[in-house]
Amino acid sequence: MAEADNYEDTVKGKKEVDFAQFEDTKSGLLGRIQHALHVNPALVPLIILVFAIALFGLLLGQRFFSAGTLTLILQQVQIVGVLAAAQTLIILTAGIDLSVGAIAVLSSVIMGQMTFRYGVPAEISILIGFAFGAGIGAVSGFLVSRIKIPPFIVTLGIWQVVLAANYLFANNQTIRSSDLRAEAPALLFLGNRVEIGGANFTFGVILMILIFIALGYALRSTAWGRHVYAVGDDPEAAQLAGVNVKRTLMSVYMLTGLICAVAGWVMIGRFSSVSPSASTGVIGNIQSITAVVIGGLSLFGGRGSIYGALFGAMIVGVFELGLRMAGADPQWTFMLIGMLIIGAVGLDQWIRKVSA
């Protein structure tokens, strides 16, 4: 056996010496690109987006590559975009929300029916819709954070419940644009637009972008944002480290519900009508999840940038409009979108691997 010398004395009270300066072999342009991709997870979808626009621009020429068409894409993705912002929050906490579309539709129906059936002033109806969205979010948040039911299951259930409630409440009535215009212009507010030389920005589009900027700030630069990431990363560790996991989850789900209700308002502006059977209720969840994953966010939570979701929604929008304009068969379009989902994430994976 070794002698029992006081070997630790060697390092006792030692001053810090020069440490570990490993050679840095990755430099130059390539190195910097790789680093940029690594640090900005939204860069890959942004590049795909630019590439997709360029591709269809080449293919379709002026018809596609005009201010009008490009801003039309924004209008076409505004609902999915807002839902994707909401979905991102949930996905960052390692959850998933199947109810986003249904909440949006029911919120829009509530805004409409409150005004038209119950005679509530439109502005108040909108607030009631918002409160409803946040309320449903609170229910989901409660079930997820307190009862500890997995988000997929909670929102699967909430989806069905909200969708059924939507049909029951709406009584299958569609509120038409002429009525809306005449009696409740506030409901149509987000359909207004600013034109800047051919480019058309509806208020809904502008609101969508503002939502992303606000959430981007909150996630990156506030304590709440750090907590959202920590909860998504490892909730137990976050709890032990002093994050109020339950409260963070509650806030995320309520905010998500609220944003979905905002999406409901955006829907009214975009379609100039209120209909309970809007397909957003059925496929809004998959659409928003598609946008988020094409945007490079990890479904395991805690990783990725919310801007990725915006770019993801736009990528889908560009492909859909581009393929439609090129006259592709709708089934081929669906097929290509399916491949795009896998391809985009595969590419992302590959880039990250190379640059790791």
Added chain:
Amino acid sequence: MAEADNYEDTVKGKKEVDFAQFEDTKSGLLGRIQHALHVNPALVPLIILVFAIALFGLLLGQRFFSAGTLTLILQQVQIVGVLAAAQTLIILTAGIDLSVGAIAVLSSVIMGQMTFRYGVPAEISILIGFAFGAGIGAVSGFLVSRIKIPPFIVTLGIWQVVLAANYLFANNQTIRSSDLRAEAPALLFLGNRVEIGGANFTFGVILMILIFIALGYALRSTAWGRHVYAVGDDPEAAQLAGVNVKRTLMSVYMLTGLICAVAGWVMIGRFSSVSPSASTGVIGNIQSITAVVIGGLSLFGGRGSIYGALFGAMIVGVFELGLRMAGADPQWTFMLIGMLIIGAVGLDQWIRKVSA
């Protein structure tokens, strides 16, 4: 500082002494029940199932509580049941498969069109359908295990691609039951039935049950089964411990694809027709996932018994038929199923908590 004595000598070469016999306070009937619930994760959904049957039996009497009605439920859940068996495998590996229903529908279309459009003998067409299912599974398995794209994304993409291919390939043609009966009885094989005093067991139902028994055995009693659980639990640990994670995932996805193709065959037997627009293609994924989660399997993988999925599918079937028989409006049924999803999992959670 302490003296440097050879304190470890105290325990050197010690014989094992009497160790840690903590008091066991949980015994008696309650203790045994809790232990049973803990060891058999499929027990909770089984209890819910029995309870649901009893409930509707009390509510509806003989009409519901008859051999005919109870076996009708089995017939109504056979497709979802087979898909749920497939889904379980994926969920055990901590994945999720959104493409199960679409693969089933396209497989059934392939079986039908091969026979009717291309004149292939029905038996061979069935095998081609199986091969197709396993092939799609191989593609998903490759993308998940090699390219490391999350299963949700892979199967989201595959779902869209397969569904579009389904419509494109089928040319929107439905093969009618009289043609099937006349020219390709093999395709209808699983629609045959054994009657035992009022009770009707179709071959499809029997096949579903056999699939569960076989998978139950494989998962519990073979090395492959242990590997599936280990991969779902912690793939990195499994890899380091000597499991071939890639091969295990590949086998799981291929088997899943194959079982989905079997579900396609079951579909033909049940509907006596082959149609590309069967709703299973669109909602089969959600239905099977619902069955699995009501069956108490963890979406995080590595935990739960496959029998839970069978009970889960049957619970949904009992509620659906029971509510319809009780005269509930379809909307209300949807709403109640939504609540059931949350309720069943919440109950399960609660029981586990109490018995932990």
Added chain:
Amino acid sequence: MDQKGISVMEPILSGKNLVKRYGKVTALDHCDFELYPGEILAVIGDNGAGKSSLIKALSGATIPDSGEVYLEGKQVNFRSPIDARGAGIETVYQTLAMSPALSIADNMFMGRELKKPGVMGSVFGQLDKKRMQDFARDKLSELGLMTIQNINQAVETLSGGQRQGVAVARAAAFGSKVIILDEPTAALGVKESRKVLELILDVRSRGIPIILISHNMPHVFEVADRIHVHRLGKRLCVIDPKDYTMSDAVAFMTGAKEAPVDA
């Protein structure tokens, strides 16, 4: 603090009759515990003896099935680690409690982030990243953990030992009443372990008492004022390291020797 007048013999943190069961296992079996002001109390015991369970019960990480916890003589009911932290008890858990994808700085300030001064901080809640990074860098340097190249590096890219260092630095930086360390040097190298021991002594010299769980007898006997010997889910005895040898301690905790009657 209105506790100035208490005698030195009043424990700052104590547990009475703590019980915690996990299914069939009784991890804490009517366990008592006392920590006195200004001391370093080591907790030693076999693997599975219930040491981690004990400190989790004290720090709010688990809620004991029965029994009471007292801080400065008043009963407390911590429902979560946040409560305990709010009361000034800082813990380094065996599992470290880090968010792997977040940076070292983010992890150090998790749950007590610093905000920018002025409107940006109070209204918009903007974080003061610069200040947090500087602070984190200082604390790590004190621990000699300069091998870490970048304070904004994700924790998941650190070696096991480096992570441990970050966790210890976090506790030392923020603990005001009690610091609990569950095997803080288990994964550390010789040099890094020494830094942690020095830090522990440093913290005590600032008057803050420490609970140290460790399997390293030389370390325990070097720094501890008293040693709580844990066995089969409860306190077997408390010994003074000046009165007993390491061999004695090991003999008590493994059951090779009868424990002394008085604590």
Added chain:
Amino acid sequence: MDQKGISVMEPILSGKNLVKRYGKVTALDHCDFELYPGEILAVIGDNGAGKSSLIKALSGATIPDSGEVYLEGKQVNFRSPIDARGAGIETVYQTLAMSPALSIADNMFMGRELKKPGVMGSVFGQLDKKRMQDFARDKLSELGLMTIQNINQAVETLSGGQRQGVAVARAAAFGSKVIILDEPTAALGVKESRKVLELILDVRSRGIPIILISHNMPHVFEVADRIHVHRLGKRLCVIDPKDYTMSDAVAFMTGAKEAPVDA
């Protein structure tokens, strides 16, 4: 084995010029390594020095960016830990590599399950659970890990130390050519650590060489035949514990003293 004739000076396992980079970090920097038949080789070094990276490269857990690995003189290209295990190299990783929800017995036999004799085993692949459980129980008893109450208990219900014990027992039970242990006693109590050390000596006496990564100098100096000192991603020197003191070793590895010129 057709390697009977080789001289004792031919290494059984060696690495040449191994390089492994993680982004900007060079975890292995043209590192050499040799393990000789029948010896216990300790690897020591600061946290983050690259010890774990080295043994991962040797055991197929990571694929080095460049450099070669030789087993019994022949170059090998392990693509995964399974390859290395197939070649007789058994490793206990720092992260343990356990499936938390599975039982102790399941974990011990993961990847090399025993099948029932006869048709049930060969055709239906039925596992021989009884045999696996008995074997697992024996191995754990040998390590003195009888605090574990039930061999079918899920690993996640074990204390950190108990888990470590299970992992070590697994490697010792199955390693045929080389056993690699990455800090096997880090989380273990005094008694359990001793058991592991005894097990290590026991394994060597069966002629199987061992690589032992440890921060515990007394343990290293007690059992090691040679000590590989790792620093800044490469081998600084190899010393004989009989020629140097623990203080020397610590001084070398921390850079406080120049390394001796010959290995």
Added chain:
Amino acid sequence: DDHTSACLITKTDTNPFFVKMREGATATAEKLGIKLNSYAGQIDGDNESQVAAIETCIANGASGILLTPSDSAAIVPSVEAAREAGLLVIALDTPLDPIDAANATFATDNFLAGELIGAWAAASLGEDAANAKIAMLDLAISQPTVGVLRDQGFLTGFGIDTVDVSQWGDETDERIICNEVTSGNEEGGRLAMENCLAVDPEINVVYTINEPAAAGAYEALAAIGREDDVLIVSVDGGCPGIKNVADGVIGATSQQYPLLMASLGIEAIAQFAADGTLPQNTEGKNFLDTGVSLVTDKPAEGVESISVAEGTDLCWG
């Protein structure tokens, strides 16, 4: 290119009805040298996709749009935008709400289609109609207009009070045993029928939204050996459906003519592009009626019908 271009926007492109419609449109477009782009929603009721499709047509500079609206009221603002942009918009199959939101409507009278089968069923039963047990197999819980029109038309034809005619399921007549939804396919038809039979195994009249649902319902009846003593009626007149009438699976079906709607529509757009002529309505109606005929080999008194042989000549899909 200086081709005239047109758009066809259907509810989905998975329903054989719309597939035929597209084939008709494509054939006529090729004949007239018009470039045709087709669009469809992902699911029935998918208004969003149709809005996007209309926007695409405008951006593409098409001359006209043929549209089967998924949501007849909600789509109106987009149609208005298209008309403002100078496009001719013709509603096919399903009228817009209000109907004059489109330049023209080429459609089957769906209420009439329902009425025909309702009257046929009542007449076939004779006196037993008074205590018939009826299963209503509808389309979807969102109650799309075609489904409501046919359902309420059937009840009207059968002689049952529809209460609110813009909604199914609110009726109080005891002869209605159940309202179930089918998604308009075999799968849904079978499940819905099984559920209805579980409520009351004595059901003897089955209304179905379309022929695939009818085929599914038939299988459920066959499974309990009641396929021969139940009247199944349906709507569509697709070739598989007509064959099912011949085989006795369906008692009678109302046949509509999607190919005609589509080819007339394309011709109208070609005309409009050439000289701005707008299409005319059928005399006395506010749309161009492409006709509907009851197909059965068991004609009932007082209800006009054509034979299966005639139906087969006219069938589609």
